[in-house]
Amino acid sequence: MKKILSIFAIGLILVNTGCADFLEEDNRSNVTAEEFYATEEGYAALINSNYSALRNIYGKAPWMFMSGTDLYEEGRSPEPQGLSKYTQLTSSSDGVDFLYTNSYKAIQLANTAIYYADQTVQTPNISQYVGEVRFLRANAYFLLVQSYGGVGIITDFIAEPILSFDRSSAEEVYSLIVSELELALNEVSAGDYTGRVNKRAVENLLAKVHLTRAYEDFAASDDFAKAASYAEKAIAGQGLNLTSEEIWTPGNDMNEEVIFSVQFSAGSISANPSEIGNQQQNYNGPYLGGSEVAGNAPYKTYNLLPTRFALDLFEETDERWYSTFMTEMYVRYYDYYDVEDHSSLTVRDFYEPRWFTAQDSIAYVAANPTTIYHPYGTTDPVGGIISGDRATMIVKKFDDPKSLFASSGDGSSTRDFIISRLAETYLVAAEAYLGLGEVAKGLEKLNVVRQRAGVADATTADFDLDYILDERARELIGENHRWFDLKRTGKLVERASAYNSWITPANFQGAGGNLKILRPIPQAALDLNQNKDFPQNPAYD
Structure with a gap:
């Protein structure tokens, strides 16, 4: 028999149907979950709690997305050592349970929503809601399978704790993800993106899933082809019409190139505006x-700092250098956003680009005698830690001049977290066409991204997997893609070892000669599981 829980026992964070502002909490201590979810209001709140779960996955610590790669090194403040350097990576390491825990929380919410879809009052939106939740559940499983390999598949509503569960294969998890997304395609809205999952978001995720599976030894023969096809459908002939600076301008988070994002707003964090916002x-x-x-x-935490390799990827004409990095920092940092005319502002710190000549440096110092000048090569932690306030390059893409000052593990930004956007879809298509051997088509897609950035087209001689990864770095730095990009393409060991001064190939050596590519199944999950035959990933046995 299903256990009946009070609405407060569910502990859900409820947001409005636009996925941004929190609902005012209503005292329903005498109302059961079954009674509440049977109402139109209650079921809509349950759906919105599924969206809210994304905040814990994407709006918090980014270690499992970006640490230990070729683009980021540890700064003055340490990252979780196992995730950033691999030598200390174990099933009990700090941070390895982050995606495991938060993804399964999202899955349980999704399972609950799908279960109650047949029991709630039937409205015209029910089918669409179920499609949206299928997408969110598939996304959670996609994060799990990339990070940990095969995991336990749970698709039923569970009212009591599961004490014993089995581990499905990665192949089975991918099959579930694809089937869920294919169902969602026919259920979600085909309209424009308004903060809820729509058909374009589903097509975009299907492209990414097929592309990722295409590299696995159990790949379907048409994975690259389907990745290209779904990417083309998501692109739908739309060009990259905005400048890179416009994409990242505060207040423009719902611009035309955003395909899916985690929604935040001032109202949605008003209960604790200095702690529960986007970090x-x-x-x-x-x-x-x-x-x-x-x-x-x-x-700024002083944790994830761009490597020399990351900085070297840009050239002088690349618009993304200027839209990504705060190269000139004013006495009041936020004046960059709040003051329209910068000509009268005093530059406190200047970060020299790679292409500056000696004469360029002399001229800049002469024109700005009070500015702290940071020569190129002194702002990245090659071989050690750079100390000193404002000493390293600042990635400014995500700055929120309206946020409150929030330190430590707190976050107060009300900007949306962009999970997928059109430029990445072009790069997914480029990679899929490369996998198909259709170089001309792939190069065309990649060059759309380069043309918007103001740099010369890549040539056929340039076009290979490493070049695509370099282009993804220039376009997507800081956007929580990098570890998954390197893991997907089989380049994690090679590129992290080559371009991260904390890492060598030996760091990846695990038990039995296995490499620490997958993250370990968290020890707490193994300890709680009464099925003691549930296997750990081989490198951690």
Whole structure:
């Protein structure tokens, strides 16, 4: 018999149907979950709690998405050592349970929503809601299978704790993901993106799933072809019409190139505006000052810093250099956004680009005698840690000048977290066509991205997997894709070892000669599982 829980026991975070503002909590202590979810209001709240679960996955610590790769090194503040350097990576390491825990929480919410779809009051939106939830459940399983390999598949509503569960193969998990998304295609809205899952978002995720599976030894023979086809459907002939700066301008989070994002707003974090917002801006730069800079600069953790390799990828004409990095930092950091005319502002710090000549440097210092000048090659932690406030390059793409100062593990940004956008879809298509051997088509897609950036077209001689990864780095740095990109393409060991000064190939050596590519199944999950035959990933046995 199903256990009846009070609505407060569910512990859901409820947001409105636009997925941004929190519902005012209503005292329903005498109402059971079954009674509440049977109502139109209650079921809509359950659907919105599924969207809210994305905040814990994407809006918090980014270690499992970006640590230990070719683009980021540890700064003055340490990252979880196992995830950033691999030598200390074990099933009990700090942070390895992050996606496991939060993805299964999202899956349980999705299972609950699908279960109650037949029991709630039937409205015209029910089928669409179920399609949206299928997408969110598939996305959670996609994060799990990429990170841990095969995991336990749970698709039923569970009212009691599961004490014993089996581990499905990665192949079975991918099959579930694809089938869920194919069902969702016919259920979700075909309209424009408004913050809810639509058909384009499903097509885009299907492209990414097929592309990722195409590299596995159990790949379907048509995975690259389906990845290309779904990417083309998601692109739908739309060009990259905005500048890179426009994409990342605060207040423009719902621009025409966004395919799917996690929604935030001032109203949605009003219960605790200095702690429960998006933390994305926090992790992309050096320390800028303490609470005394409140209102003048964001808190930066000094954790994830761009490697020399990441900085070397850009050339002078690349618009993305200027839209990605805060190369000139004013006395008041946020004046970059708040003051329209910068000509009268004093530059406090200048970060020299790779292409500056000696004469360029002399001229800049002469024109800005009070500015702290950071020569190129002194702002990335090659071989050690760079100390000093404002000492390293700042990734500014995610800055929120309206956010409160929030330190440590807190976040106050009300900007949306963009999970997928059109430029990446072009690069997915490029990679899929490369996998198919259709070089001309792939090159065409990749060059659309380069043309928007203002750099020369890549040539056939350039076009290979490493070049695509370099282009993804230039376009997507800081956007929580990199570990998955390297893992998908089989380039994790090679590129992390080559371009991250903390890592060598030996760091990846695990038990029995196996490499630490997959993350370990968290020890807490193994300890709680009464099925003691549930296997750990081989490198961690």
